[in-house]
Amino acid sequence: MARHIAQRLMISLPVLLGVLMIGFLLLQVVPTDPATVVAGPSATKAEVEAIRQQMGLDRPLWVQFAGYLGRVLQLNLGRSMISNRPVVDEIALTFWPTVELMLACLIWAVPLGISLGTLAARRRGTTIDRAIMALSVMGVSVPVFWVGLILIQYVGGAGLLPFQGRNGPIWTADGLISIILPAVTLGAVFVGPVARMTRTSLLETLGADYVRTARAKGASDWRVTIRHALRNAMIPVVTLVGLQIGFLLGGSIVTETMFAWPGVGRMAVGAITSNDFPLAQGAILILAVGFMVVNLIVDVLYAYLDPRIARS
Amino acid sequence: MSNRMMWTTFAALAAIGIAGPALAQKSVTIVREIDTDRYDPHKSTSRSGAEVMYMIGDTLVNLDFDMKTLKPGLAKSWTVSPDGLSYTFKLRDDVKFCSGKKMTAKDVVATYERWLDPETKGLVKWRMGDVDKITAPDDVTVEYKLKKPFSELLYQMTQYFHTILNVEQAKQLGADFGIKAIDGTGPYCLESWTPRDQTVLTKHKGYSWGPGIYDYTEAQVDRVVWKVVPEENTRVTALQAGQADASQYVPYWSIKELTANKQLHVSKAENFFWTYFIGFKVDKELVNDVRVRRAINLAVDQKAITEAVTFGLADPASTMLSPAVLDFNPKLDRSIYGENIKEAEKLLDEAGWKKGPDGFRYKDGKKLAPLVYGISGAFKEIAEAVQGELRKVGIDLQIQLFDSTVAWGKLATQEFDAFGMSFPYVSAGDALNLYFRSANTPTPNRMNWKDKETDELLDKGSQALDDATRAGAYAAVQQKVHDAAVWIPLYHEPLFLVTGAKLKPAKAHGNYGCALYKGLGLAFK
DSSP states (O other), rough: OHHHHHHHHHHHHHHHHHHHHHHHHHHSSSOHHHHHHHOTTTTOOHHHHHHHHHHTTTSOHHHHHHHHHHHHHTTOOOOOOOTTHHHHHHHHHHHHHHHHHHHHHHHHHHHHHHHHHHHHHHHHSSHHHHHHHHHHHHHHHHHHHHHHHHIIIIIIITSSSOOSSOOSOTTSSSHHHHHHHHHHHHHHHHHHHHHHHHHHHHHHHSHHHHHHHHHHOOOOOIIIIIIIIIHHHHHHHHHHHHHHHHHHHHHHHHHHHHHTOHHHHHHHHHHHHOOOOHHHHHHHHOOOOHHHHHHHHHHHHHHHHHHHHOOO | OOEEEEEEEEEHHHHHHHHHHHHHHHHEEEEEEEOOOOOOOOOOOOOHHHHHHHHHOOEEEEEEETTSOOOEESSEEEEEEETSOEEOOOOOOOOOOSSBBBHHHHHHHHHHHHHHHHHOOOOOOOOOEEEEEEEETTTTTTEEEESSSSTTHHHHTTGGGGHHHHHHHHHHHHHGTTTTTTOOSSSSSEEEEEETEEEEEOOTTTTOOTTTSOOSSSSOOSSEEEEEEOHHHHHHHHHHHHHEEEEEEHHHHHHHHHHHHHHHHEESSSSSEEEEEEEEEETTTTSHHHHHHHHHHHOOOOHHHHHHHHHOOHHHOOOOOTTBBBOOOOOOGGGGGSSSSSHHHHHHHHHHHOOOOTEEETTTTEOOOEEEEEEHHHHHHHHHHHHHHHHHTTTOOEEEOHHHHHHHHHHSSEEESSEEEOOOOBBBHHHHHHOOOOGGTTTTTTTTOOOHHHHHHHHHHHHHHHHHHHHHHHHHHHHHHHHHEEEEEEOOOOEEEEETTTTTTOOOGGGGGGGGTTSSTTOOO
């Protein structure tokens, strides 16, 4: 398993390099001059030029990228051009709220999706199956902002739960209450795909020889489903969850904006709209690294669910 | 669960339940759309920054709700020399910064020196006038000397850029000043700022020098939380549900609903000067003829646009400046703005722009299709409405909108024929000096309005020693640019302040568009 993880880590390195390069180049093509932004509206041309030299923006692009890479390796992502705080500190401020939100979303949405998918597979062709699939199609089709709006209007508006921001870390009562609506919103669009994938995968597995053997040995239907079939049916589900988490990183921008959640998504949008280049680069980097870490976890889970993968 | 554990849990929940409302009772949550870039009055011009700066800092002079009457602030009184070059301010002797440091005339001098210092890279220094020297003969006297008179000075001093700072702290913190901390003398103190999330203020204990425009001269709430809630629906629902206590960032569509809600109080600022307009580059081929600019003005129905965009809540503009603003010229002929299609067609014909087979107007083979630049967002709807109106008279307005990240750069170029914008102002002089001085081209004088007589009149107005001369000079400038139809004035934006069920109704102020101004109107029922 350790070798498998090491291999996956090695594969991730060029991906990370690519991400850094794309993040760096994306902000180079933006038609705004960072030196002008730093200099401020009252600066003279000479002052702007001096700042450009000071920031190294007059050097060739590859030299600038090499410098950026060197700083990233030292975990020096520069300072925000707006707040003057180190980008690492800014990311630290927003990283945990985003992680909290994702965990709070996954913790209910994934088990519920798997449970509904399992129930639908076990009751294939019945009204329960059709109802669950209808619900999951609805979940896939409904945009996240619509779910958020409805929850804000009818749950938040009725004074049942707070809906404007994070009132503290998740382990505090205020923090826990304030995460409920954003987590439900984000998770609502997650349950459907997981349920559908679980159902499809489980139906396939339930037809396998070893399942028939388990049944022949006298194991109960639910025992066969949960103990024997479900684990093997999980690989496509884990893949889907991994991919969806990636989308969640992006999708959480909408949820974070609606619920004024101080996460990485909002920070990224804020940084881009305010021309805060170092912060925008930092946000892109952290989102990309987050996506890679999720992929790595998915790879490790594959090996856990099916040891043949690690051995191969 | 054991009995002991159950009781412990119950006790903890009960404690949260009891402590929660008690704590909430002392705290006020204000929701707003965007955050500031920093809390440094010399380095930021954002309204979000001003909103907090007014609460955590003080200026020498304050402004009443009528936006005309000056009120003592940190200065108890002031005198102006007959030549208008020397201002003497007598300061209060009982003012302390949040840090406990006593505020003296030396702090006032240090504040202005910091703003003037090129190292500070301070913005909008013209708001200080042409400063010769600022001195402190004693702890309670400030001598503010100018090289030439600046009739706007006292009004400018009510703007948050003139907030008196603890410059020692600014020096200690360097680039972190206004980000990690800022020490002011206002009714509240900055406790913390989490960019893009919230700014927390606490009551300044011992503060009692608030302007006499409120019922109280000290803060009535212990804590103010300025929360950034970007989504307008969320802000409206938060006010309705009692999860927010105040906001001025409410969309037009919600005003009727919020006003009907008996739990809430909606106050409209009586005097708030923020005008939306489209300005012409007067030297561009398509719009350099005053008849064309007048025709465009006559083709636009400000009433219809205001109704469509603001649900009729704004005032359609028939003049470039709000009629309520200081030194407004009431003699302007308002008939040149407002819909008159027949007259517009006549003027365009006279100017040589004849209708082609496609219904659009041409002259020497060139189509009358002026290009307008603007910032995407609110201006999109306005620009499209204007575009529709202009088609009626054969003008094919081309709209190009940019994200705010690039818009300001684009608006400083000469690429366009017209541009859309909105801006706040405190007086006619404030607006005219900013937009119509030849020296201010290409920005903010994006119209390329270079006129010697205008410059002379602006000098005369800004250096006037009496109100009548100042008003007369500014009235003449208004007449000139009005007759030249340099802008299409669209509407004067209103400002609404909504306060929630647990607060006493608060009256909206209009200073720099900060409805809560000093925050002394915030009080529990």
